[in-house]
Amino acid sequence: MAARCRLWHHAGDALTSxxxxxxxxxxxxxxxxxxxxxxxxGALLLxxxxxxxxLLDGHLARRAGATxxxxxxxxxxxxxxxxxxxxxxxxxxxxxxxxxxxxVAAAFGVYAGDFWLSQTRxxxxxxxxxxxxxxxxxxxxxxxxxxxxxxxxxAGLLPGEVLGVLHALVPIYSGAAIVEHLYRRDxxxxxxxxxxxxxxxxVAVIAAIYCTxxxxxxxxxxxxxxxxxxxxxxxxxxxxxxxxxxxxxxxRPPLQKWAIxxxxxxxxxxxxxxxxxxxxxxxxGTGALLYGCARALMGPLAGLAAGLAFxxxxxxxxxxxxxxxxxxFSFMVSAALLLWHLGYVRGWPPAVTWMVxxxxxxxxxxxxxxxxxxxxxxxxxxxxxxxxxxxFLFSRSHAAGLVVFVALLAPWQLMxxxxxGWDGVRAIWFNEVGIRFTEAGVARIAGHGIxxxxxxxxxxxxxxxxxACYVVPRARAELxxxxxxxxxxxxxxxxxxxxxWLPPGARPRYLMPLYPIAALLAAVVVERAGAQxxxxxxxxxxxxxxxxxxxxxxxxxxxxxxxxxxxxxxxWAQPWPLALTYAAFCAAAAAVMRKTTxxxxxxxxxxxxxxxxFLGLSYTGVVVNALANTSVDTEASVARLKQQxxxxxxxxxxxxxxxxxxxxxRDPIALLEWSDPGVAAELAKPETFFCFYRSDxxxxxxxxxxxxVAVISVARSRDRAAEMQVIxxxxxxxxxxxxx
Numbered sequence: 054m055a056a057r058c059r060l061w062h063h064a065g066d067a068l069t070s071x072x073x074x075x076x077x078x079x080x081x082x083x084x085x086x087x088x089x090x091x092x093x094x095g096a097l098l099l100x101x102x103x104x105x106x107x108l109l110d111g112h113l114a115r116r117a118g119a120t121x122x123x124x125x126x127x128x129x130x131x132x133x134x135x136x137x138x139x140x141x142x143x144x145x146x147x148x149x150x151x152x153x154x155x156x157v158a159a160a161f162g163v164y165a166g167d168f169w170l171s172q173t174r175x176x177x178x179x180x181x182x183x184x185x186x187x188x189x190x191x192x193x194x195x196x197x198x199x200x201x202x203x204x205x206x207x208a209g210l211l212p213g214e215v216l217g218v219l220h221a222l223v224p225i226y227s228g229a230a231i232v233e234h235l236y237r238r239d240x241x242x243x244x245x246x247x248x249x250x251x252x253x254x255x256v257a258v259i260a261a262i263y264c265t266x267x268x269x270x271x272x273x274x275x276x277x278x279x280x281x282x283x284x285x286x287x288x289x290x291x292x293x294x295x296x297x298x299x300x301x302x303x304x305r306p307p308l309q310k311w312a313i314x315x316x317x318x319x320x321x322x323x324x325x326x327x328x329x330x331x332x333x334x335x336x337x338g339t340g341a342l343l344y345g346c347a348r349a350l351m352g353p354l355a356g357l358a359a360g361l362a363f364x365x366x367x368x369x370x371x372x373x374x375x376x377x378x379x380x381x382f383s384f385m386v387s388a389a390l391l392l393w394h395l396g397y398v399r400g401w402p403p404a405v406t407w408m409v410x411x412x413x414x415x416x417x418x419x420x421x422x423x424x425x426x427x428x429x430x431x432x433x434x435x436x437x438x439x440x441x442x443x444x445f446l447f448s449r450s451h452a453a454g455l456v457v458f459v460a461l462l463a464p465w466q467l468m469x470x471x472x473x474g475w476d477g478v479r480a481i482w483f484n485e486v487g488i489r490f491t492e493a494g495v496a497r498i499a500g501h502g503i504x505x506x507x508x509x510x511x512x513x514x515x516x517x518x519x520x521a522c523y524v525v526p527r528a529r530a531e532l533x534x535x536x537x538x539x540x541x542x543x544x545x546x547x548x549x550x551x552x553x554w555l556p557p558g559a560r561p562r563y564l565m566p567l568y569p570i571a572a573l574l575a576a577v578v579v580e581r582a583g584a585q586x587x588x589x590x591x592x593x594x595x596x597x598x599x600x601x602x603x604x605x606x607x608x609x610x611x612x613x614x615x616x617x618x619x620x621x622x623x624x625w626a627q628p629w630p631l632a633l634t635y636a637a638f639c640a641a642a643a644a645v646m647r648k649t650t651x652x653x654x655x656x657x658x659x660x661x662x663x664x665x666x667f668l669g670l671s672y673t674g675v676v677v678n679a680l681a682n683t684s685v686d687t688e689a690s691v692a693r694l695k696q697q698x699x700x701x702x703x704x705x706x707x708x709x710x711x712x713x714x715x716x717x718x719r720d721p722i723a724l725l726e727w728s729d730p731g732v733a734a735e736l737a738k739p740e741t742f743f744c745f746y747r748s749d750x751x752x753x754x755x756x757x758x759x760x761x762v763a764v765i766s767v768a769r770s771r772d773r774a775a776e777m778q779v780i781x782x783x784x785x786x787x788x789x790x791x792x793x
Contacts, residue, residue, distance in 0.1 A: 068106040072131040075099055079135070080142045086205035096205040103135055104194055132190060133161045139197045148204050149220060156224035157193060160186070164230075186230040196223065215630040218674070221265040225666075228257025251357040252344050254662055259340045259364045262669030263333045263374055268325040270680040271688065273769050276376040277716035278304075280328045283313040284716075287323075293468045295481075298709060298724040301473050303480035306465070308419035309378045328376035335380040336373040339387060340364050343569055343576075346391045349399065350538055351580045354658060359576035361661050363569050365668040368512035368562060370676075378421050379565045385417030386566035389429045391573075394541050403445060407454025415461035417566075423482055426458070427552070428566065432545035439544075501557040509550070512561040513568060515603075515664070518596055519575040528588035531581070539577060546570045579657060597660060601646040604667055608639025611675055624679040635674055642667045683770040690765045691717040694781060697763065699740055704781075707732070707745040707755070713767040714744070714779040733757075736784050744781045760785040 082096040107128075140154035164186065196219055203216070272280070282295045282302060295302045295310060312331035317323040320330065340360035348356035363369060372379045393410030395401075410429060417425025437446040445451075470478045510517045522528040523543070549567040553559045581589035614625055615632035627635065642663050649660040691714060698704075706722050715722055722744070725732050736743055742762060747753055763781040766774035 068109055069127050069131050072103050072106045072135060075103060076131075076135045076138050079103065080138050083139065083142045083201065083205050084146065093206050097201055100198060100201045104198070107132060107194065129161075129165075133157075136190075136193045136197065139200075140193075143200050143204065146204070148200060148216075153196075153220050153223045156227040160189065160227035160230045185226065189226045189230045192222070192226060196220075215628075215634060217266060218631065218634050218670075221261060221673070224261045224264065225257060228253065228261070249348075249353050251348075251353040251658065252341070254658070255340055255344055255357050255360040256337060258361065258662060258665050258669070259337050262364065262370075262665070262673060263336055265669075265673045266677055267329055267333060267374065269677050270684050271686070272325055272328070272376070272713065272716065273684070274375065274377060275712075276325075276328055278712035279310060279313060279376050279378070280323055281712050281715050282307070283310040283317065283328075284323055286310060287314050287317065293465065294472045294477075297712065298706065298715070298722060300709075300724060301477060303473075303477055303484055305378065305421050306419045306481060308416060309381050309421075312381060313376060325376075329374060332373055332376060332380035335384040336364055336369065339380075339384045339569055342384070342388055342391060343572060346395050347573055347576050347580075349395060351577070355576040355580035357658065358579035358661055359569075359573045361665040362516040362575045363572035365665045366513045366516055366568055366572070368565060369568060370668065370672045372562060372565065379562055382417060382421040382425070383566045383568060385413050385420055386425050386428055387569035389413035389417060389425065390432060390545055390570065393429070393433060394538065397445075398538055403448060403450035404453045407450050408457045411454035411458040412461060415458045418462060419465065424552075424563075424566065428545070428549055431548050432541070435548065436541050436544055497557045501559070502554065505554050505559065505561070508561045509564060513571055515596070515600065515668070516572065516575045518599065519578040519592055520571060522578055522588055522592050523574065525588065528592075531588050539574065542570050542574055546574070579661070582657065593657070597646055597649050600664055600667075601643050604639045604643040604646065607667075607671060607675075608636040608643075611639075612636040624682045625675065627675060627678055631674060631678070635670065638670060639667065683772065685766045685768055685771055685774050687713055687765060687767055688717045690763070694718075694763045694765065698742060702740045702742055703738070705735060705741065705743045707743055708753075709746070710744055711746045711767045711777070711779055714746075714765060742781060742783045744779055747778050747780055749776045755782075758785045759783065 079096060079099040082092045082099060085092040086096050136157055137154050140149055140157065143149040144151050144154060199216075199219065278297070281297060282304075285296045285299070286292050286307070289296070292307070292311065295304060295307050309331065313323075313328055316330045317327040320327045340363060343359035343363055344353075344356035346356075347359040364373070369380075369383075389410045389412075392413065393406055396406030396409060410433065414426045414429040417429075434446060437443070466478070469481070513520075546567050549564060553561075553563045578589045578592055581587060582593035583590075611625070611627055612632045612635070614623060615627045615629055618626045626632075645663045646660055649656055695718070704718070704720070704722050705725050707725055707727050709724065710722055725735060725743075735741065743759075745753065745755075746767075759782045761780060761782045765779045765781065766777065767779055768774050768777040
C-alpha cells in the first residue's frame, strides 16, 4: 500500500518527465514526416501523448497533494522545451517564421527570470496567476497541433494566408503576457516607465504589425537602389562614396546604406529582410520616442495614443515596411525636435539640450540631406524668437550644439569631398531639392497648392480626423490649455508643411518626418477626451463611431468581394479562409469599439489597441495581398535568365542598368556608355552579353545587329510591365558599332 501511495504521489512528475523524454523523438518524426507515412502518424500520436500529459500532470499532482516548486519548474521546463523544439523544427522546415519561437521564448524568459530572482535574490514575486500567460500556453499547443495536422500529416486544410494570421497572433499574446506579468508586480516598481503596460502594449502591437510578412510584397521603388549601394560598399570597403555599378551616385548621404549593410551582416545576407529591418526598427523606435515624450508631458495613455497613431498612419504603414529612407529619417528628425523640446520644457542643462538636438539633426542630415538641419534650426529658432528667449538662442550652449553637429558631419563630408570634388558634394546635397522646381508652371503650382493638403490628410488617415479640432479656435484654446507646449509642435509642423507645400514637385512623403508631431497633437485630443463636455470628448466619440462603421464595412466588403470573385480577377479579393478570418476580426473589433462609445469614460486604451490592430491587419493582410497579386516577379525572371546564360558568361550594361535587375542578378555588371569607343570590341568577345534599360520616356534601340535573349520587366505591377524593361541581348553577325 505504501509503495502504491508513493507511485501515486509521483505520478504527476512522471507524466511531466515523459514529455521531456519524447520531445526529441517528436522533433525527429516531424522533420521526417513529409517523406514517410509512418513518421506522419507517429508525430501526430506523440503530439496527442504530449498534450495529454500536459493536461493531466498538474491534475494528478494536486489530487495526490504532491504540488511543489520542483514540480512547477519541471512542468514549465517541459512545456517550453516541447514548444520551442517543435516550433524550431517547423522553422527549419520553412513552415513557421523565426520570430514565432522568438516571441514565445521572450515571454517565457521574462517569466523564468522573475521566478529565478524571486527564489535567489528575494525579488518580489508577481501576485496571482497569469491568465494571459496560461491561455497563451494553451494557444501554443493549439498552434503546434495545427502545424502537425497541416504539415506533418500533410492534410493541407489551411492555406498559407491563414497560417500567417495564426503565426501573427503569437507575438501579440506573448507580448500581452509579458505586460500582464510585469504589472502583477509591486505597484511601486511597475510605475517605472519602461515597465508600464501602455509602453509594452505599444511595442508589442507595432512589432506585430511591422514584423508580420516583412518580406512581402516584393522589393519596389528605391529599395533595390539602396540595397545595391550597400552591396557595393560591402564589396569594395568604400563606406564614404555611394556608388552604383562602380560609379559615384550622388543621390543622398550614406547613413541608411550603412544601416542596411549592418543589417545584412547581422542577418547573414542582403535579403529583403535585411533591407527592410532598419526601417522597421526605426518605426518601433519612433513609437517609443513618442511614448516617452507624451508620457512626460501628459501621461501614459497619451504616450500610447501618440505611438500607435504614428505607426498606423496610412503612409507610415506603407513606407515604414520598406527599405526607403523615410522611416529612419523620420526617427532622426522627430527625435531632434522632440528631445530638444523636452529638454527645454523639463529644464535640462542648456548645453545638453542643444547638443542632443544638433547631434540627431546631424544624423538626419547623414540620412537624407539638408531638410533635417533646416527643420531643426528653423523650428527652434523661430520658437525662441516668438517666446522672447534671446539669451537661450544666442548662447554658448547653442554654440556647443553647433560644434557637435559639425563634429558628426564633417569627417564624412571632408572625405567625401576629397573623393568626388565639390561638384559631387553639391550634387549629393542639392540635386533632389532642385528637381522639385524643374516644372514650376503656373498651372502645376496652382494644382499642387490645392491637392497637396488633401493628399497629406489622406496619407495620415485615420488620425488626421482628430487634428480637425485644431482648426476650431475654441477647441485649439482648450487643447493648448491641456498641453501648453502644443505651440512648439504646431509651429514645427506648420513650418515643415509650408516648405513641402511650395515646391510643385513635392509629395506627402516629404512631410513624413513631421508625422510624429502630428501624432503627438492627436494624442492630446485622446488624453483630453477623458474630460466630459469638451471638444476633445466629442471629437473622440465621433472618431470611435466612424471607426466602428469603417471596421464593419471593410469586413463586409472584403468578404463579399472574395466570395464572388478571385484574386486572379480582382486585386482586392482574398482567399476565402483569410476573408472569413478578416471579416470575423472586423466584427469583433467593431463590437469592442461600439462599447467605447457608451458611458461617460470609455476605455480608450482598448479602443486605441483595437484601432491599431485593425489598421495593421488591414494593411499586412488585405493590402499586402493586393500588392502581391499584381506585382511583377522580377526575381523569377532574372533567375530563369541566369539559368539560360552559359556558365562563365560576361554581362555588360550599355548605360546604367535598372537597380532592381542589378539586385536580383547579384553578380557585378560592368558599365559601358553607348558612346565609348571600345564598346564594339568588348561586345564581340566570346560569351559576352549586354543589357540596357528601356522605359516609356527612354525608348532606345541598338543600331547594330543583335539578337534579344530576354526581356525582363522591372515595373511594380503587371498592368504596367511593358513600361519599364531591361533588355538582354548579344551581337549577331558582324555587328556595327553602337550608336553615339
